[in-house]
Amino acid sequence: MSMIAERITLEDVAREAGVSLATVDRVLNRRPGVREKTAAKVQAAIAKLGYRPDPVAARLARKETFRFCFILPTGTNTFMSNLEEQVGVAAEWLVTQRAFVDMLHVDVFDPDVLATALERLEGRYHGVAVIALDHPRVRAAIDDLVARGSAVVTLVSDAPTSRRLRYVGIDNTAAGRTAGTLMGRFSGGREGSVALIAGSLALRDHAERQFGFMQVVNGEFPNLRTLPLREGRDDSELTRKVTEDILAAHPDLVGIYNVGAGNRGIAAALEAAGRERDIVFIGHDLTAYTKRFLVRGIMDAVINQDAGHEARSAARLLLAHCTGEPILPEQERIRIDIFLRDNIP
CATH class of the missing domain: 3.40.50.2300 (Response regulator)
Known part of the structure; x- marks a missing residue:
């Protein structure tokens, strides 16, 4: 009668090999005191029955956590x-x-x-x-x-x-390059400036995203001019104020790439200025908020990591x-x- 592999126990192996349970344990844990011929019988029984050690059971037996x-x-x-x-x-x-x-x-x-x-x-x-x-x-x-x-x-x-x-x-440089390509395509050839907002460039993921984005935009879309990056510490209120400053200082703004979090602040500033439809807005991470912004047309694309x-x-x-x-x-x-x-x- 065949047995299901996951139900095979050390007792089954010992019975098949005709040895004691202690001998099987010595063989599995490579401890001395077992003759070569006996060890071979145990290994043959393991292979025949398809025994697989249960690491959780082993840790339980050793009281290991x-x-x-x-x-x-x-x-x-x-x-x-x-x-x-x-x-x-x-x-x-x-x-x-x-x-x-x-x-x-x-x-x-x-x-x-x-x-x-x-x-x-x-x-x-x-x-x-x-x-x-x-x-x-x-x-x-x-x-x-x-x-x-x-x-x-x-x-x-x-x-x-x-x-x-x-x-x-994720590969954050590749994510930034992806955002750059989307920004260039979605801008539709319009000339103007593009803003970048990050939580902090001390975070390597934010720095790598900025690098990838600027590689693509500066190299492939001469109609777009990237502005100096601003930091918002991933805080929605601070990011809203940063966005308001950018909108006031750059009337030729055609796009915003939010490298980190704080998308709610950017969306609020765009809506308050009546610019939510004409500025390309690309950000990161699919959340209940960014889903809503996509549906309403405030955000154009979200780059996500699971x-x-x-x-x-x-x-x-x-x-x-x-x-x-x-x-x-x-x-x-x-x-x-x-x-x-x-x-x-």
């Missing part, structure tokens, strides 16, 4: 709120793997605050996922965590020269590092999505 920390930004950024919700969903799955998650909210725009928060985690967690600031002190704090045995993945924004395990997020995919990927990478299990690189690649009002999910 893992603790992870996700460092997320403070503030009212809607995408980050969505990400936090998805981290909560991933945390529920991690519990079934005997891994547990804490969430810590930090001002990620301040390198000293972020570095101090990382330094305080030393010795407390097996793994850390952090919205990173590419700053020397933050990189040093990440390196110290790794040196003391904690795996670190950077989430959404990277610190690539640190000793982090992996970056979980918060759920990022949260799950960070969780899988940290767990796999701790357990020594393999990962599938294709599964962990975060795609760039482009949404117009015609394909809103």
Whole structure:
């Protein structure tokens, strides 16, 4: 009678090989004291029955658990709120793997605050996922965590020269180039200026998006003139004021590219000025607000990264590092999505 692979137990293997359960355990864990012929019988039984070790059961038997920390930004950024919700969903799955998650909210725009928060985690967690600031002190704090045995993945924004395990997020230079192509096409050959608003260029994802955008616009669309970038710290009210200043100072404005968050502030300023229909507005992250702006024609395109995919990927990478299990690189690649009002999910 055939058995279903996932129901095969060590007892089944021991029975098939004609050895004790202790012998099977020694063979599986490569401990000494088993003759070569006996070990071969056990391996043959494993292959015949299709036995696969249950890592959760093994950790349960060893009373082994893992603790992870996700460092997320403070503030009212809607995408980050969505990400936090998805981290909560991933945390529920991690519990079934005997891994547990804490969430810590930090001002990620301040390198000293972020570095101090990382330094305080030393010795407390097996793994850390952090919205990173590419700053020397933050990189040093990440390196110290790794040196003391904690795996670190950077989430959404990277610190690539640190000793982090992996970056979980989109290719932000490619995202910026995509925004540049859309801006050039949607402007329809009109001549004028284009504004860029970022949360902070200290965030590597924002700097890379700006770089990609300017590569395309400055190189391929001579009818458009990019203005000096303004920072809004991903705050809707501050971003609204920045947009109002830009509108007043540049009557030839034909487009706005919001590199980070704060889309609500830009939309409010455009509507108040009656410019929501004639200015091309491209931003990031599909939220309840940006969906509404797309439908109403205030935004022309949204470049999106899947918060759920990022949260799950960070969780899988940290767990796999701790357990020594393999990962599938294709599964962990975060795609760039482009949404117009015609394909809103």
